[in-house]
Amino acid sequence: MDSKKASALNHAELWTAWKEDGDLSAKKQLIEKYLHIVDYVSGRLAIGLPRNVSKGDLASNGVMGLIDAIDKFDYKRGLQFETYASWRVRGAILDSLRQGDWVPRSVREKAKKIETAYQQLEQKYLRTVSDTEMSEYLQVSEKEFRHMLQEVAVMTLNSLEDPIREEESETRMTLLVDEKAKNPDHKVHEFYLKEALIKGIGKLTEKEKTVVSLLYYEDLSLSEIAEVMSLSPSRISQLHSKAILRLRGALEKDKELLMHNE
Incomplete structure (x- = not known):
């Protein structure tokens, strides 16, 4: 032709x-x-x-x-x-x-420290912890903590948006299940992982919930979210990082419980 x-x-x-x-x-x-x-x-x-x-x-x-x-x-x-x-x-x-190994090891280590800190503190207090409490736990100033969040922002780019199945739109945000798993109990795992995610989102601050909603459900960019919320793009990036690291901590805790109960 x-x-x-x-x-x-x-x-x-x-x-x-x-x-x-x-x-x-x-x-x-x-x-x-x-x-x-x-x-x-x-x-x-x-x-x-x-x-x-x-x-x-x-x-x-x-x-x-x-x-x-x-x-x-x-x-x-x-x-x-x-x-x-x-x-x-x-x-x-x-x-x-x-x-390209574009994320330095130091940044990966900081992301893991923050994720672990959120997991342990929120398990201890059974509530959302403040930046002040996080700073004290990590033994850094609040300014340094916010800088850490900015640094690890690049680590949270694909945390919830990666597709689970090819050719379909389900992501970790919607399914949270390993499609390759052969365990017949995977439906139970899926249920508890969804529950963990719902609980994790429930523990986010209102601003963090708004950022997650606008980014993953309304499909806005971080710069567009900054305009909607009248905040700087760097502040939106920090809120996104905190939200993702909180959720990762919640899911990691849930995985440990599932493994322990098997």
């Missing part, structure tokens, strides 16, 4: 031309049609990343994810390609970041 004829095809016909006839011109048009997904996903991930991470590199890896999505997508199943492509693009970018 020549390029002029391919350019006249509608959306469904483009998929048919590429998948059934192997028409490279149709594939090229599909890539161009969905490039906005790469721009959107790479833009969201770029917020809070170190300056040494090039936005151009993020986009380049995202394009590879988009091409992979177009190659593997089964258009006959009636699924939303945008959702599938978003996870593929996001996954390609995150894989490139992980392979």
Whole structure:
């Protein structure tokens, strides 16, 4: 099929031309049609990343994810390609970041310290702990604690948004279940993990709940959330980090209880 004829095809016909006839011109048009997904996903991930991470590199890896999505997508199943492509693009970018080992060990250690501190203090007091209590526990000033939160912000980018199943939109936020697990009790685990997440969200401060809701459910970027809440982007980043680390602590505690009871 020549390029002029391919350019006249509608959306469904483009998929048919590429998948059934192997028409490279149709594939090229599909890539161009969905490039906005790469721009959107790479833009969201770029917020809070170190300056040494090039936005151009993020986009380049995202394009590879988009091409992979177009190659593997089964258009006959009636699924939303945008959702599938978003996870593929996001996954390609995150894989490139992980392979580049862009997070220093010191930052990973700080994230683990904060997560453990939230877990232990909130288990001890059975309530949401303040920044002051966290600072005292970690033996740092509140200013240093806020700086730590800013540093570990890059560690929380993919904590709740990673897809559990390919080609679908379920994430840890919605399922919280290991799809590869063969244990027949996995449904019970899923129930308790959901319960743990609900309880964990319930312990967040109102601002933290708002950030999580706007980011993961309303699909706003951190900069957009900053405008909505009339706070600085750095403050939103800190609130996001605290929320994610609290939730991770809650889920980690739940996993330990499940393992202990097995």
